Amino acid sequence: MPRTALRMDAVLVQAVIAGALSFAHLHDLAAxxxxxxxxxxxxxxxVDLLLVAAWRRLRSDGPSxxxxxxxxxxxxxxxxxxxxTAGLLDLSNVPAWLRILVAAWPALAFMGGTLLVHSPADRSSTAPAPAVPDPEPVPDVESARGPAADPAPDPVDSADAAPALPPADPAPAPPPAVPVPAALVDHARKVAADHEHRTGARIDTDTLRIRLGVPPHLADAIAAQLA
Structure with missing residues (x-):
């Protein structure tokens, strides 16, 4: 026979013995x-139901x-x-304070069970979510470059009677890269992984921006790094 089965049977026998003895002692004291x-x-x-309800609350909602x-x-x-009931108390002459406690136990147990079932879980021990750092200001690349110089006009041949065409407008400069802190990218990866685990779909840019609380341009830069 496997050792695990023997261990489980021993624990079950101990639980039955402890429960039966405790049950009998509580009955004798109440009588x-x-x-x-x-x-x-x-x-x-x-008593046993209140004990089980409190233990189940601890197992399901954590320390409370x-x-x-x-x-x-x-x-x-x-x-x-x-x-x-182990001989320390004369059961034929129970003191008055113990009679009062035994008589008041049903109301006390009912109040405890009601509070355990209908009270919200205590989340004070839950660790707060990491604070999102403020986005760094984006440098203005266009102002740092200064005004663009007009290109010199092409020389016009005197023999050519047709007027010279105006110079073409310079191509627009690519948008400047937005610096993203590494801590914010790591936090965004956790948020995206949690969203994909709960919904089964990749997180979109708008949802990521709302979850992180960042401006749209910073959310686009973070989404580009998560892709």
């Missing part, structure tokens, strides 16, 4: 505190002060019953 009949059997179910608070309350109730 000694005046909760007889079916009410004494309902107390172990209430609300979930940890109710998890510790249910754990103390379970461990307290185990210790109290």
């Amino acid at each position: 000694a505190a005046g909760q007889d009949g079916w009410k004494a059997w309902a107390y172990p179910v209430s 002060r609300l979930a940890w608070c109710w998890f510790l309350i249910a754990l103390i109730a379970s461990l307290g019953a185990n210790v109290a």
Whole structure:
């Protein structure tokens, strides 16, 4: 038999034994505190359900002060019953404060379960998104070059009676390259990868500009580097 199967069977047996003993101790304590009949059997179910609900909230939403608070309350109730029924407490003469706690437990457990189910998740421990650096100013290449000099007119042959054609306009200069910080490009790659993972399609320039919060010309330069 594989070792993994043996380990899982041992853990399952331990869980059944611990659950049965804790269930019996909670029932005995509730019965000694005046909760007889079916009410004494309902107390172990209430404690275990609150413990499971708090643990599930911790597993699904991460660390939360609300979930940890109710998890510790249910754990103390379970461990307290185990210790109290181990001979440290006279079950034939339960003190009044313990009777009050046992009688108030249903309302406390109901409030805890309601808060665990309907309260929003605590995202205070989530790391904030990295700040996008401000785009660097684009240098004005045209102003740095100065005014373009007019080309010299072609010499006109005196024998040619036709007038000389005007010189053609110079070709427009290509748009200056927009410098993009390396950190912004890395962040844009993460945003594009997350968009493609969620939607199955590559991110377009407008969506990238909105997600990064940058001007259109800077978004075009980033999209060109991501292509």
